[in-house]
Amino acid sequence: MSNYKSVLSAVASLAASAMLIRSITNEFIPYEVIDFFNSGLHNLCRKFSTQLTVVIEEFQGISRNQVFEAAEAYLGTKATLSAQRVKASKSENDKNLSFGVDRGDEVNDEFEGVRLRWKFVCRQAESSPRRHHDMNASLRSEIRYYVVSFPKKHKQKIFGSYLPYVMERAKAIKQENAAVKLHTIDYGGYWKVPGVTFSHPMTFETLAIDAELKREVVNDLNRFVKGKEFYKRTGKAWKRGYLLYGPPGTGKSSLIAAMAYHLNYDIYDLDLTAARDNNELKNLILSMSNRSILVIEDIDCTINLHNREEDGEAVTNGDNKVTLSGLLNIIDGLWSCCGEERIIVFTTNHKERLDPALLRPGRMDMHIHLSYCNFSAFEQLTFNYHGISQHKLFQQIEGLLREVQVTPAEIAGELIKISDTREGLEDIVKFMHNKKMLLAKTQIDQNNIEDHEFGEEKSRDKI
Numbered sequence: 138m139s140n141y142k143s144v145l146s147a148v149a150s151l152a153a154s155a156m157l158i159r160s161i162t163n164e165f166i167p168y169e170v171i172d173f174f175n176s177g178l179h180n181l182c183r184k185f186s187t188q189l190t191v192v193i194e195e196f197q198g199i200s201r202n203q204v205f206e207a208a209e210a211y212l213g214t215k216a217t218l219s220a221q222r223v224k225a226s227k228s229e230n231d232k233n234l235s236f237g238v239d240r241g242d243e244v245n246d247e248f249e250g251v252r253l254r255w256k257f258v259c260r261q262a263e264s265s266p267r268r269h270h271d272m273n274a275s276l277r278s279e280i281r282y283y284v285v286s287f288p289k290k291h292k293q294k295i296f297g298s299y300l301p302y303v304m305e306r307a308k309a310i311k312q313e314n315a316a317v318k319l320h321t322i323d324y325g326g327y328w329k330v331p332g333v334t335f336s337h338p339m340t341f342e343t344l345a346i347d348a349e350l351k352r353e354v355v356n357d358l359n360r361f362v363k364g365k366e367f368y369k370r371t372g373k374a375w376k377r378g379y380l381l382y383g384p385p386g387t388g389k390s391s392l393i394a395a396m397a398y399h400l401n402y403d404i405y406d407l408d409l410t411a412a413r414d415n416n417e418l419k420n421l422i423l424s425m426s427n428r429s430i431l432v433i434e435d436i437d438c439t440i441n442l443h444n445r446e447e448d449g450e451a452v453t454n455g456d457n458k459v460t461l462s463g464l465l466n467i468i469d470g471l472w473s474c475c476g477e478e479r480i481i482v483f484t485t486n487h488k489e490r491l492d493p494a495l496l497r498p499g500r501m502d503m504h505i506h507l508s509y510c511n512f513s514a515f516e517q518l519t520f521n522y523h524g525i526s527q528h529k530l531f532q533q534i535e536g537l538l539r540e541v542q543v544t545p546a547e548i549a550g551e552l553i554k555i556s557d558t559r560e561g562l563e564d565i566v567k568f569m570h571n572k573k574m575l576l577a578k579t580q581i582d583q584n585n586i587e588d589h590e591f592g593e594e595k596s597r598d599k600i
């Protein structure tokens with residue numbers, strides 16, 4: 138018993154001394170010296186090891202590391218086979234269950250006869266500024282990375298074939314299963330990761346816009362995704378810009394949702410007023426992942442369009458120091474040379490208010506005008522809401538739609554009120570007649586005001 142006690146106390150005092158020595162060394166010996174000894178020991182062990190370990194961190198500076206993202210998706214499919222603990226999840230829009238490796242857990246894999254061992258590591262981020270020169274990294278509370286070990290002699294095969302294979306597999310897995318994610322900005326000025334499942338109900342099947350326009354947009358998107366070789370051959374950055382403009386309620390946000398589902402790209406909803414300055418904006422844009430859509434809604438409202446630095450005007454937007462020239466520089470410059478398969482969408486209700494710099498050819502590749510409801514959009518809406526594609530009132534409605542400006546949102550609002558479709562379309566006709574009369578009355582009032590002002594001007598001239 139006394140022996141047991143003395144062993145215990147020896148262990149306790151050894152542990153205490155170790156902690157003391159560790160805290161003294163941490164306190165008094167510079168990091169660089171500790172690192173030097175640590176790395177010396179490490180190098181010695183490494184020399185005799187036949188294994189090679191590759192570390193794949195989640196972030197590479199401010200951008201998310203694509204190899205990490207690929208490993209995450211790929212290992213999900215392997216986790217069920219060899220991990221001890223497996224994370225299972227499925228969001229509403231996911232087609233299948235997804236699995237993931239839990240923190241600290243290991244997964245085995247084999248590639249062309251080479252055995253590999255993966256581990257998912259998470260640790261608290263150190264807050265020491267000496268360790269994190271990058272502002273963004275120091276804001277993260279957790280550092281996450283994968284380590285993968287394999288026999289050194291196969292390093293050529295692993296780097297040359299296995300990792301590219303993991304990237305390709307991950308791309309296919311994401312396409313097959315993943316739901317579109319919506320990323321918004323967090324308080325710290327970076328994207329919330331992993332983002333929430335995007336569940337807007339609109340797709341190209343249900344979007345009610347002119348049928349010809351819809352075809353054009355879908356073809357353009359299809360050409361874009363298949364354009365890898367084209368962009369490479371022509372030396373152009375693999376990105377595309379769309380400007381959606383038109384009155385409120387004509388389907389700009391709906392079209393963005395349809396685009397995201399069609400391509401299975403994540404959406405990054407960039408609220409320009411949430412970024413403190415151009416630098417933060419740059420970090421946000423650079424840290425988006427590939428195969429994504431950057432959306433800046435109501436561009437004319439969220440940024441002072443005339444605060445271009447080259448005009449020598451103020452560069453502030455209220456308290457916000459994001460500038461249009463800053464935004465354009467990031468998109469044209471840095472954004473073009475890193476990342477691929479990226480789409481940017483600006484929306485506005487007032488195209489005429491936009492700075493010409495934004496409209497310059499090559500900046501926004503396609504300008505899409507979403508306008509008031511025409512008959513082809515109306516047909517789509519009645520089919521969506523009531524499953525009908527023919528009705529005796531269609532002809533009359535077609536005529537009315539040529540005379541009255543009514544948005545798809547208004548028509549949708551009326552259609553949703555109808556319970557008996559066959560009878561209910563009468564209400565749509567009434568609704569449009571009322572709008573037509575209101576329009577005529579507003580026009581008469583407007584003419585009266587103008588006549589009155591003209592009369593006053595004339596009598597002033599006489600005096």
Ligand SMILES: Nc1ncnc2c1ncn2[C@@H]1O[C@H](COP(=O)(O)OP(=O)(O)OP(=O)(O)O)[C@@H](O)[C@H]1O
Binds near residue numbers: 343383384386388
């Ligand atoms: N083209 C459309 N096809 C089908 N539904 C539409 C269309 N346009 C509008 N709607 C209906 O009206 C609602 C509002 O439309 P949406 O938000 O897409 O318009 P918006 O042009 O983005 O408007 P805002 O400029 O105010 O943001 C949608 O949720 C949808 O129900």
